[in-house]
Structures are given as C-alpha cells and as structure tokens.
Amino acid sequence: MYDVIIIGGGPAGLTAAIYTCRKQLKTLVISMNYGGQTMMASHMENYPGYEGSGLKLMEHFQKQAKDFGAKLIDGKVVTVDDNNGVFTVKLSEGDVFKGKSVILAFGKVPRSIGISGEDKFLGKGVHVCATCDAPMYQDKEVLVVGGGNSALHAVQLLSGIASKVYLMHRRDEFRGDELLVKKIKKKKNVEFLLSHLPKEIKGDTFVNSIVVLDRKTQKTKEIKVEGVFLEIGYEVKADLVKHLVDLNDKMEVKINSVGETSHRGVFAAGDVTTTRYKQTVIAAGEGAKAGLSAYSYVKQTEVDTDIS
Numbered sequence: 001m002y003d004v005i006i007i008g009g010g011p012a013g014l015t016a017a018i019y020t021c022r023k024q025l026k027t028l029v030i031s032m033n034y035g036g037q038t039m040m041a042s043h044m045e046n047y048p049g050y051e052g053s054g055l056k057l058m059e060h061f062q063k064q065a066k067d068f069g070a071k072l073i074d075g076k077v078v079t080v081d082d083n084n085g086v087f088t089v090k091l092s093e094g095d096v097f098k099g100k101s102v103i104l105a106f107g108k109v110p111r112s113i114g115i116s117g118e119d120k121f122l123g124k125g126v127h128v129c130a131t132c133d134a135p136m137y138q139d140k141e142v143l144v145v146g147g148g149n150s151a152l153h154a155v156q157l158l159s160g161i162a163s164k165v166y167l168m169h170r171r172d173e174f175r176g177d178e179l180l181v182k183k184i185k186k187k188k189n190v191e192f193l194l195s196h197l198p199k200e201i202k203g204d205t206f207v208n209s210i211v212v213l214d215r216k217t218q219k220t221k222e223i224k225v226e227g228v229f230l231e232i233g234y235e236v237k238a239d240l241v242k243h244l245v246d247l248n249d250k251m252e253v254k255i256n257s258v259g260e261t262s263h264r265g266v267f268a269a270g271d272v273t274t275t276r277y278k279q280t281v282i283a284a285g286e287g288a289k290a291g292l293s294a295y296s297y298v299k300q301t302e303v304d305t306d307i308s
C-alpha cells in the first residue's frame with residue numbers, strides 16, 4: 001500500500017514526488033514518458049535559475065525524486081478506482097497498485113489529425129517533435145503542418161537542415177507570433193501552403209509523399225516529401241478519470257488553488273488540469289501544492305482512523 005500514487009513523470013509529477021517523499025510518504029510514480037513535454041525543449045530560458053536543455057533539467061528532477069526515495073516505474077495506467085478510500089491503479093500489463101491517495105499529473109498528448117498514414121508512419125517519416133527529429137532530414141524535403149508557434153519554430157529549425165520545407169496551415173492567418181512569420185518568409189527554401197489541409201500520408205516502409213487539399217480551389221495534389229511534422233498543438237486526455245473527478249469541456253481536470261479535485265484523496269497538477277498557462281515552472285509549482293495537499297489528506301485520514 002502506497003501513501004500516494006502519482007500518475008505522470010513530467011515536472012508536475014516529479015515535483016509532487018519530491019514533496020511527498022520529503023514528508024516521508026511512501027510514493028510511487030507511474031509514467032510512460034519521464035520528463036514529459038519539457039524533454040522536447042532544446043533550450044530553456046524561462047525556468048528561473050536554469051538555462052539549458054529541457055532534457056538536462058528533467059534528468060535533475062528525476063534524480064532528485066529518486067534520491068528522496070520515490071519509486072519510479074514505467075507503465076500505462078488503464079484504470080483508477082476508489083474502493084472505500086483505497087485507490088486501485090491498474091496498468092495495461094495487468095499490474096495493480098494500491099494507494100491511500102492519487103495525484104493526476106499525466107499532462108497532454110500531441111493532437112492527432114486523423115488522416116490515413118498518420119499512425120502507420122509515426123516515427124517512420126511522421127513526427128510530432130521537430131526539436132527531437134529534425135536532424136534526420138539533412139538535405140531532404142519535409143512538410144510542417146500547423147499555424148501556431150510550434151509549427152513556426154519547427155519551420156525555422158528545419159529550414160537550416162532540410163533542402164526544402166513546406167509550411168502548411170489550414171487558414172490564411174497564423175496563430176503564432178507575427179515576428180516569427182516575418183523571419184520565415186525571408187527563408188528561400190520555405191514554401192507556404194495556406195488554406196490547405198492534409199488528406200493522406202503515403203509511403204512504403206517510410207513516408208514518400210503527402211496528399212493535400214487546397215480549400216479554396218477544392219483541388220488535391222500530392223507533394224513528394226520524406227518527413228511530415230505535425231505541429232498542431234496538444235490536448236488533454238483525461239477520459240481515464242472522468243468517472244472519478246470533474247472535468248471541464250476540454251477534458252481538463254478541475255482543481256482548486258491547492259490541487260484538490262472534486263474527489264477526496266485525488267489531487268491533480270500541471271497540464272492535465274484547468275490551469276490556463278501550460279508551462280514547466282507552473283507545472284512544478286502545482287506539483288508541489290498537490291504533493292503537500294496529498295500529505296495533509298493522508299495524515300488527516302490516519303488521525304480519523306485512529307479516532308474511530
């Protein structure tokens with residue numbers, strides 16, 4: 001029986017673990033991807049007191065949580081249930097863990113477009129992180145989908161590596177920063193495909209083309225590219241706990257100012273929550289709050305049990 005089971009090993013979950021371990025709570029962290037999205041940041045300048053790669057920062061988080069005694073395991077959680085105050089967390093492999101409290105910190109997942117070839121070629125020409133995978137496309141032709149800052153940053157990075165970069169966006173106006181758009185417009189090897197939608201990604205073992213639709217003419221065309229970068233943002237997928245805690249219409253977990261959810265003994269922190277600003281420093285701060293709230297809850301339930 002753990003005092004606290006933390007689902008998610010990004011900045012929120014690992015910070016929560018540091019706090020619960022320092023309070024001597026028996027802590028289990030379960031994650032599919034330690035470090036979370038922060039790992040993808042090649043250079044961070046907005047985490048106070050630190051400047052460097054997201055990967056290095058998250059290695060420090062992980063080491064610190066382990067050093068204070070947290071048990072970290074890899075796994076995909078499939079169910080979380082409350083059986084009269086004892087939480088049961090089941091993994092896809094069948095393992096079951098029990099805890100007195102649970103902290104939800106499983107962040108967001110890359111949004112998917114839902115076109116043919118997207119899943120089949122993931123990692124084989126389809127990518128969701130330009131910072132991680134751009135170096136594979138030296139002197140090759142690639143296409144970036146999206147109109148936000150992620151897509152614009154991806155194009156900026158890829159334009160220095162690939163021979164040609166298409167930037168495809170479903171509207172004429174960009175959501176990302178105008179300054180970045182201006183910079184990209186000056187690049188000779190970048191071609192804009194505005195008001196275009198991706199329709200199908202084709203290939204054999206690896207991607208060799210993408211079919212796109214011009215929304216204005218309603219004509220489709222096939223573009224030869226070896227890499228397709230989907231940079232269309234992230235979404236929260238909290239279906240796993242919708243029977244347990246209140247969610248908003250974006251499927252984010254509702255929390256109060258101390259990380260409590262609508263369900264006693266269940267806490268949440270970071271990008272999975274309704275917090276508006278999805279930032280590493282905010283996730284870490286919320287993780288600390290959720291950890292401290294879980295500690296208060298566990299201690300209070302122990303007192304209640306002793307009295308009864």
Ligand code: NAP
Nearest residue numbers: 112113146147148149150151153170171175231232233234
């Ligand atoms: P985002 O701002 O939500 O942009 C997602 C883009 O993808 C939008 O342009 C959207 O089109 C498009 N899109 C969404 N679903 C699509 C679909 N099914 N098919 C085609 N296109 C689709 O996401 P983001 O760019 O990942 O940025 C997330 C947050 O992180 C933002 O606040 C951003 O500013 C921030 N960020 C900051 C930096 C930085 O260094 N400052 C870098 C990266 C990200 P519409 O515009 O038509 O909705």
